[in-house]
Amino acid sequence: MMKFIHTSDWHIGRTENRAGRHAEFEAFLDWLASAVDRHGAEALLVSGDIFDSPTPGTRSQELYYRFLCSMAASPVCRNVVITAGNHDSPSFLNAPRELLRALRIHVLGRIGENPEDEVLALADAGGEAGMIVCAVPYLRDGDVRLSEAGESMEDKEAARLRGIRAHYARVAELAGRKRAGLGADVPVVAMGHLFVAGGRRSEGDGVRDLYAGSLGMVPADVFSPLFSYVALGHLHAPQKVSGAGTIRYSGSPLPMGFAEAGQKKSVCLVECAGGKAEAVPLEVPVFQEFLRVSGNMAELEEKLISLARADSGAWLEITYTGGEIIGDLPLCLESLVSGTRMQIRAVKDARLLQTMLGGIHAGERLADLDVLEVFERCLDGHEVPEAQRPGLRLAYREILASLDAPEEEDGAD
Numbered sequence: 001m002m003k004f005i006h007t008s009d010w011h012i013g014r015t016e017n018r019a020g021r022h023a024e025f026e027a028f029l030d031w032l033a034s035a036v037d038r039h040g041a042e043a044l045l046v047s048g049d050i051f052d053s054p055t056p057g058t059r060s061q062e063l064y065y066r067f068l069c070s071m072a073a074s075p076v077c078r079n080v081v082i083t084a085g086n087h088d089s090p091s092f093l094n095a096p097r098e099l100l101r102a103l104r105i106h107v108l109g110r111i112g113e114n115p116e117d118e119v120l121a122l123a124d125a126g127g128e129a130g131m132i133v134c135a136v137p138y139l140r141d142g143d144v145r146l147s148e149a150g151e152s153m154e155d156k157e158a159a160r161l162r163g164i165r166a167h168y169a170r171v172a173e174l175a176g177r178k179r180a181g182l183g184a185d186v187p188v189v190a191m192g193h194l195f196v197a198g199g200r201r202s203e204g205d206g207v208r209d210l211y212a213g214s215l216g217m218v219p220a221d222v223f224s225p226l227f228s229y230v231a232l233g234h235l236h237a238p239q240k241v242s243g244a245g246t247i248r249y250s251g252s253p254l255p256m257g258f259a260e261a262g263q264k265k266s267v268c269l270v271e272c273a274g275g276k277a278e279a280v281p282l283e284v285p286v287f288q289e290f291l292r293v294s295g296n297m298a299e300l301e302e303k304l305i306s307l308a309r310a311d312s313g314a315w316l317e318i319t320y321t322g323g324e325i326i327g328d329l330p331l332c333l334e335s336l337v338s339g340t341r342m343q344i345r346a347v348k349d350a351r352l353l354q355t356m357l358g359g360i361h362a363g364e365r366l367a368d369l370d371v372l373e374v375f376e377r378c379l380d381g382h383e384v385p386e387a388q389r390p391g392l393r394l395a396y397r398e399i400l401a402s403l404d405a406p407e408e409e410d411g412a413d
C-alpha cells in the first residue's frame with residue numbers, strides 16, 4: 001500500500017490587484033507540510049503551476065525552497081515530485097534539480113531526450129519499492145509536435161493530440177517495463193498538466209483558452225489503463241474526470257481571484273493498493289476570505305455594516321449596481337470599510353462601464369474577458385466584414401500560441 005498527497009496550481013507569487021498574498025502562500029505551505037505528516041503521506045505529487053510567473057520573485061522562491069526543505073526533513077514523506085505547468089518556466093524549475101534530487105525531490109521542468117527520465121520508482125515508508133510515477137510536465141507544442149507550414153488550425157490540433165497520446169503511451173510502456181523489472185506489483189501513477197475532456201472549468205479559473213471551444217482538450221483515454229491514478233493540474237476547481245474518481249484534478253489550494261471566491265479548496269489524499277486507488281479530498285482552511293458584494297448604495301451599506309459587525313477580514317470585490325452616478329464611488333466605499341478588518345480589492349461600477357464601454361457588458365472588467373473575447377469585440381467594434389474574420393482569428397490565435405510558449409527560446413541560456 002502506498003499513500004500520497006496530490007496537489008497542483010499553487011501559483012506562488014500571485015497577487016490580487018497588486019496586493020501581495022505571501023502570507024496566504026506561507027500559511028498554505030505550513031498547513032500542507034503538517035498534513036503530509038499527519039496523514040502519513042509517503043510521497044507528495046505537485047502537478048504543475050508551482051509559481052504564477054516564469055520569473056518568480058525572491059519572496060516566492062524563498063517560500064518554495066523553505067517548504068521543500070521541510071519536506072526533505074519530514075519523517076514520513078520520502079519523495080516529492082514536482083512537474084512544471086504552463087505558468088512555470090521549465091528552466092527555472094530545472095535549474096536546482098540535481099541538488100534537489102539528492103533530497104529525494106524530483107523536478108521535471110520539461111520533457112527531455114529520454115522519456116525514461118519521467119518514469120520514477122519511489123520507495124515507500126519502509127524503503128521498499130512503493131509506486132512508479134510517470135511525471136509528465138505540461139507538454140508544449142514544441143515538445144509533442146513538429147510544425148508544418150500551411151497547416152490548418154485543425155491539422156495542428158490533431159497533431160498536438162497525437163503527440164500527447166503518443167507521449168503518454170510511451171511513458172506507460174516504460175512504466176510497465178520498470179514494474180516488471182522490480183518484480184513487485186506496485187501501482188503506477190501518472191501526472192499531467194492539461195485540460196482533459198469532461199473537466200469542468202470554473203469562470204475565470206486562470207486557464208487561458210488558447211483555442212476556442214473543444215480545441216485544446218484531451219480525451220481521458222490518452223491515459224493507459226495501467227495507471228491506477230492520474231494526478232492532474234490546470235483546472236482550479238477540484239473535480240473527478242472519471243466516474244471512479246481515479247483521474248482527478250486536485251484544484252488550486254487557494255482561490256485564484258474573485259471568480260473562485262467561495263469555492264471549497266482541497267488537496268487529494270490518495271491510497272493505492274493492488275491496482276486500485278482511492279482518493280479523498282482534504283479541505284484546505286481558508287487563510288484569506290475572498291468575497292463578492294453587489295448592490296445599490298443602500299444595499300452595499302447594509303451588507304458592509306453587517307460584515308463589519310461579524311468582524312469580517314474579507315478581501316472584497318464590490319459591484320455597484322445603483323442607477324445614481326456616484327463620482328467618488330471608491331472613496332465612498334472605502335469610508336464604509338475604514339476601521340474594519342476588510343479590504344476592498346476591486347470596485348466595479350456596472351452602470352458606468354455600461355455607458356462608457358458600450359460593448360462591455362454590465363459587471364465586466366477588461367481583466368475578466370478572455371483574450372479571444374476581446375478580439376471578437378474588436379472585430380465588432382471595427383465592423384470588420386464577416387468574410388475577413390476567419391483569417392484574422394487564425395492569425396490572432398497563432399500569435400497567442402507563440403506568446404504562450406516563451407520557454408521555447410530559453411533553452412539557449
Ligand SMILES: [Mn+2]
Binds near residue numbers: 206235
Ligand atoms: Mn493553474
